[in-house]
Amino acid sequence: xxxxxxxxxxxxxxxxxxxxxxxxxxxxxxxxxxxxxxxxxxxxxxxxxxxxxxxxxxxxxxxxxxxxxxxxxxxxxxxxxxxxxxxxxxxxxxxxxxxxxxxxxxxxxxxxxxxxxxxxxxxxxxxxxxxxxxxxxxxxxxxxxxxxxxxxxxxxxxxxxxxxxxxxxxxxxxxxxxxxxxxxxxxxxxxxxxxxxxxxxxxxxxxxxxxxxxxxxxxxxxxxxxxxxxxxxxxxxxxxxxxxxxxxxxxxxxxxxxxxxxxxxxxxxxxxxxxxxxxxxxxxxxxxxxxxxxxxxxxxxxxxxxxxxxxxxxxxxxxxxxxx
Numbered sequence: 181x182x183x184x185x186x187x188x189x190x191x192x193x194x195x196x197x198x199x200x201x202x203x204x205x206x207x208x209x210x211x212x213x214x215x216x217x218x219x220x221x222x223x224x225x226x227x228x229x230x231x232x233x234x235x236x237x238x239x240x241x242x243x244x245x246x247x248x249x250x251x252x253x254x255x256x257x258x259x260x261x262x263x264x265x266x267x268x269x270x271x272x273x274x275x276x277x278x279x280x281x282x283x284x285x286x287x288x289x290x291x292x293x294x295x296x297x298x299x300x301x302x303x304x305x306x307x308x309x310x311x312x313x314x315x316x317x318x319x320x321x322x323x324x325x326x327x328x329x330x331x332x333x334x335x336x337x338x339x340x341x342x343x344x345x346x347x348x349x350x351x352x353x354x355x356x357x358x359x360x361x362x363x364x365x366x367x368x369x370x371x372x373x374x375x376x377x378x379x380x381x382x383x384x385x386x387x388x389x390x391x392x393x394x395x396x397x398x399x400x401x402x403x404x405x406x407x408x409x410x411x412x413x414x415x416x417x418x419x420x421x422x423x424x425x426x427x428x429x430x431x432x433x434x435x436x437x438x439x440x441x442x443x444x445x446x447x448x449x450x451x452x453x454x455x456x457x458x459x460x461x462x463x464x465x466x467x468x469x470x471x472x473x474x475x476x477x478x479x480x481x482x483x484x485x486x487x488x489x490x491x492x493x494x495x496x497x498x499x500x501x502x503x504x
Contacts, residue, residue, distance in 0.1 A: 230257045234275040247321040257311035291318035327360040336377040347410040347448045360399040412448030427465040433502040442493030458484040
């Protein structure tokens with residue numbers, strides 16, 4: 181290892197002592213000096229550039245709520261000497277700071293084009309020529325009212341994959357939002373709707389962030405909320421359900437044999453241990469006259485939206501009519 185290192189050092193000494201090495205060093209020095217002079221000359225030329233300028237409103241009282249949020253930055257296109265542009269826009273991030281109290285009055289915050297142009301020139305220098313500004317002025321409404329809290333209504337069109345079920349309706353993680361306005365019509369708003377959620381073939385519980393439907397002239401806080409969509413796998417459950425007779429005339433009793441029949445159905449796993457049977461089995465007295473034998477057909481219905489594919493273990497039962 182030491183012998184190889186000595187060989188490298190000897191080779192480097194020979195290269196440094198050669199005439200070509202000194203020529204290369206001189207050439208690189210001239211290139212560096214030329215580059216610096218070119219850069220200085222180029223920076224003195226007029227150039228056009230677009231900057232992102234931060235916009236910050238300060239001294240806003242805690243009681244103030246803007247109905248329309250002020251922009252956080254604006255895009256400004258300027259023409260000026262390259263040195264000035266480099267110093268103002270690259271060496272430091274440009275920012276315009278506006279004192280709220282100087283431009284706010286009677287629920288209006290007004291910052292004119294003249295004010296904005298003056299602020300831009302203060303940042304970039306008076307010699308800068310303003311080409312275009314993404315926002316030429318600010319006219320914002322605000323309120324000092326506390327606002328109203330209103331409930332959220334979720335609009336959704338969701339479906340589960342085969343073997344799964346949407347358990348209940350999609351629910352917002354937070355139940356209400358606060359709304360603000362400078363108009364008295366805010367008192368007539370008693371609910372806020374979400375934008376419609378559309379999801380298909382869901383196989384697991386999911387939380388999605390969804391915007392709230394905007395209302396003109398109203399500030400909603402927050403403007404987005406999380407919605408939880410509960411999805412459960414379906415499991416089969418067997419039970420014995422009591423048969424109920426419908427439309428039996430007064431003074432008559434319809435005796436059924438058996439009075440309890442087997443049923444099966446699918447429920448979300450979270451409801452598997454529920455004690456109540458979410459299906460209803462019935463017979464209709466009106467079928468007695470249509471039945472030539474002493475048997476009456478059974479009907480089945482579900483009492484819960486989460487129940488799937490309810491099935492009877494038998495299609496009919498025997499009956500006997502008894503006068504009271």
